[in-house]
Amino acid sequence: MTRWLDHDEQQTWRAFLTASRALTETLDRELQHDAGMPHAYYEILVRLSEAPQRRLRMSELAESTGSSRSRLSHAAARLEAAGWIRREECPTDRRGQIAVLTDSGFATLAAAAPGHVEGVRRHLFDALSPAQVDQLRRISETLVAHLTR
Amino acid sequence: MTRWLDHDEQQTWRAFLTASRALTETLDRELQHDAGMPHAYYEILVRLSEAPQRRLRMSELAESTGSSRSRLSHAAARLEAAGWIRREECPTDRRGQIAVLTDSGFATLAAAAPGHVEGVRRHLFDALSPAQVDQLRRISETLVAHLTR
DNA sequence: GCGGCTTGGTTGAGCCTTCAACTAGTGACG
């Protein structure tokens, strides 16, 4: 037997879908416009910038950005063509590749970050009360735990 | 001056991103696998199925699914090729088109719905407490209002 | 009724993602 959604659940689900879609689309568009890259690529640069020596194995980078190996591989090809990252051989595993953030990539990221952070604040945090922010965090963490179980 | 995110805000933002991405990707994959259509197309069929006579002007359909006219136009071409919708001339505005859900489209939707709803329940509602569901709804509604302002 | 603005919708190019297939290197086990 299907456990259908009642009216309230419907409303919740549709509101959530609309909100998350609108939010990600808005931020994606802003980033594309201001920095010439989609949000997914921005995230890759962020993770690299936070890693020791600004370098990560492709597989770790895929893991940490929540993308498939294939997606990351395509993305890396573009980022490399843009001169924002470079790929090096891994000394300990000859199958491996290490993605390295270039100076140009770091500079691009540094230029893009303020605008993007401002966008996140404006579109998300400014709209919610401190209590709601806290609730959203717990909800999100619960969902992540549940989905990656 | 950039209003940077503090540590807690960072965590909240990243958790939210991860959760909403994981959720939509999971449901999208399930739907693609079980019903042979992406979630965006499923939504179009749902809106049509709820409309009087299962028909809507393209512009209203775009509005109600939160997609651009261009996106809907491309989607409609595919849905029409699949035989799930059909487009008719609008009698009152000769520029207009009316999307109509076909019987085949309705049957496909009816077949896909139980599995999808079950997925939404399993991945979202089952993970959260009733209080959290209520919080999520208010948060989402607040964000939608804020973003479409 | 005729310029000119606006609206409804489509189109094509380019980009991103997915999926499945593939290469190459690693590691474990007999």
Place this chain on the structure above:
DNA sequence: CGTCACTAGTTGAAGGCTCAACCAAGCCGC
């Protein structure tokens, strides 16, 4: 030490989305 399963990463095709350009048709003023 050879074989077989698994892991790292890439590739290409196909599909979906965005953006900008475009064609009609409606609408508004004079």
